[in-house]
Amino acid sequence: MRTIIYGTGAIGGAIAAALSLSGQEVVGIARGARQAAIAERGLLFRTPEGARRTHFPCVADPTEIELRSDDVILLTMKTQDTLPALERLRAAGVTDHPIFCGQNGVSNERFALRRFPEVHGVALRMPTFVVEPDDVVAFSMPQHGLLDIGCYGGGINAHDERMVEALTRANIAAFASDDIMTWKYGKLLFNLHNILEAALSRDADAGRLFAPVLKEGQEILTSCGIAFRDVANDPRRKVHMVFHEIDGVDYDGGSTTQSFVRGSGSVETDYINGEIALLARLNGLSAPANAYLTDLSARLLRERAKPGDMSADRIEAEMRACGVMFD
């Protein structure tokens, strides 16, 4: 099996490096300075246990890859970048290769399944960070991350099993799941926090703001009959992935915070908190906390905000004004 990793950023770069370092075949697809750096110099992969550089082919577009029948494609771009990427896969002649969605949120699988017949969900627990275009960090030990994988629509097939085997060899804890979307909805709830983390300074009390956001998310999923797992209290985390600081690396925070720090001009919130707002609106329900946070992310982007630009008191006041109740 050869793994094509589309979006060789924090998650994609870390997975590509781990696969490559364990002797497995990988092709990265990246863009701009990152593609040039990885193609020229390879990728430095830093973990709490040390740093190693690894080399693998990295191209700027899927049309540059000579496709093989044993290829699988792992999408690791942010959700807002998925649709154009799927069109580039079509342009490259991809038809029935398995597509794995290694992304937060629950939208990518549907985007992909409209276009390609075999789609798999991947629920990621893997704190990672791009330091320089050719320098990526994974903070968890003893394994680099914890991934659940299964067919979108339910069940497990041979491609899930091969992906689990490949990741396990690369020191990433991976488990096949026959109801993968329950993991992905559980992870969605976990990620409802991302935009709060990005808006507030590190020492702010985000917990009191997050409580009604999470409760609302859980209630909306339950009212819509959508099953989810308790990702936050998954006992496997303690065994497989404990977060460790790495000397010389100033971790900004999760994926949304990283987008704000980089000034990337877009964030994934419409597909995270916005998913809860969407479900509420489709079902005659109300989700003021998550609708507020979705609007807040758009406002912060518009204002070119940096993490820490909002105080917890101001967010609480604005949430209350939108009808959010605090215990």
Ligand SMILES: NC(=O)C1=CN([C@@H]2O[C@H](COP(=O)(O)OP(=O)(O)OC[C@H]3O[C@@H](n4cnc5c(N)ncnc54)[C@H](OP(=O)(O)O)[C@@H]3O)[C@@H](O)[C@H]2O)C=CC1
């Ligand atoms: N970072 C983390 O710790 C975690 C992230 N996740 C999830 O993983 C997914 C990926 O996030 P993350 O790795 O942080 O994101 P990054 O922005 O670090 O990486 C995504 C990469 O994809 C590239 N990209 C996007 N579109 C294209 C394209 N058409 N062609 C080539 N390259 C492209 C981006 O390029 P460019 O830089 O130019 O935009 C970027 O380098 C998200 O769904 C996120 O929520 C889940 C768990 C943890």
Ligand SMILES: CC(C)(CO)C(=O)C(=O)O
């Ligand atoms: C919180 C975290 C790091 C968990 O892997 C994540 O999912 C993200 O950054 O979006």
